[in-house]
Amino acid sequence: MNKSPLINGWPLFWWLALVPAGFMVRASLLTDLSSPDGISAMIQYSVRWAVPLIFLITATSAMARLFPNIVTRWLLRNRRYVGLAFATAMAWQGAFIFWISVGHPDHYYTNIYFLRDELEGSSGYLFLVAMIVTSFSFGRRYLSAAHWRVLHRSGVYFLWAYPFSVYWWNTAYYGSDLWLDYLFYGLGFTAFALRIAAWGKSRRQPQQNISGHTVGGTLLVAGGLVLAMTGSLWQESVSAFLLAPTSSQTLELWLPFWPFQPFLPLLLIGLGTWLLTLNEKSVPSETQVAT
Template sequence: MNKETAFRYLHGWKLFGLIALTVVAFTIGTMQLYPDWVDSVRSAIRVTARTSFILFLTAFVASALAVLIPSGFTRGLVRERRYIGLGFALSHLVHAIAIYTYGQLNVEFWPARNWIANAPGSTGYLFIILMALTSFQGPASLIGPVAWKRLHATGMWVIVAVFCYSYFMRIPMDSVYAIPYSILAAAVVVRLLGKQAQAVRRRQSALAASQA
């Protein structure tokens, strides 16, 4: 089965269902490794942070990859970006539930945090909710195509900033966080290069059309 055939089979809600099943299975499977409930929930926070990162990264670079490396696979990523994005929203919903549960189990968790510490994550979640809601036809039609495009473009960069901040602040405590931080930085470069390449193609097409 080639990559285009795989994407045709895992189209739309089937792909979302597979993503949802994978996220839940990884979360439950990881939790089973820890007999202590607090450690188990903490592991759920970690695993959903990683699944969310992978899914967001895929949606973030999809259009740029389709421009820079055109293929059936990259075009498939663009076609299925909505469902990948909704999969990311689901993963981060599970992540939020795990954080809330951990806060209930560890009474020192929430008092140790303040609004400044919570602001980046809360802002990110606000945009995730808005972007997920406007991924459906009704809300998208309500706000119009221009506002939709601005919301999703802004939301993408806000979430990138939140991820960058989160990983960067953890590097002094554990250097392993430099890896996802570097990956995210590379993804930003890929996206910007994709936008630049797309702009160049549009100018070339406009020039060719004017000379025809």
């Protein structure tokens, strides 16, 4: 796997780009693209090819840190090509969105278009274009190494957050009966949870003792996991509470993902991980404070 030219670099990109393209062409031939419903179905179908790739990209560096082996090192080395394959899958979605917005504007603006979704989707495509351009030397030379890392990390987070939040709403709010919605939600959650775990591993001190931080952190992580599996039970009450202020309702219209309900379980897990890996030596004791 390390040396085979068929599954490394550009050959890997072509595998990941052309196989979904073949399925997309086949699905297009079997779908009535003269109707807006048919084009909408193709938009959803194209997303199913893109989402696993962005979740894999999100988790790659974390898996390499948590589980260093030949597979994770291979993934890390080829992350750029997986990312470019993800971009081609998103291009299919963009093409069908353009098709329905131009060919069936009444249907699009009546049944599909929402300002909040447009802001989130457009922001995602802007990130994607910037990341594609700076994945090549002609674009990367305009950014410092630090700026490049900020752009690509921010882009990955945003591009992960959009489908993850969609599948969270599908499962927690709409009660979807599609198993793929639950699978993709679980994959998206796992991808970011792995990043938190890798971050925790980099912070963890050797031979840490059990303390109040350990207990509190464990409870927060456990609580986050429970919330992640029971979104349908708490989303309505939490959403009502978070959107009660008028200012919050205004932000919901303009700020992507506000008020961040899908991400609350991960926030708890992150806080718990921070407590679990808190360096006791950095916390002054009562004697030190008194002194």
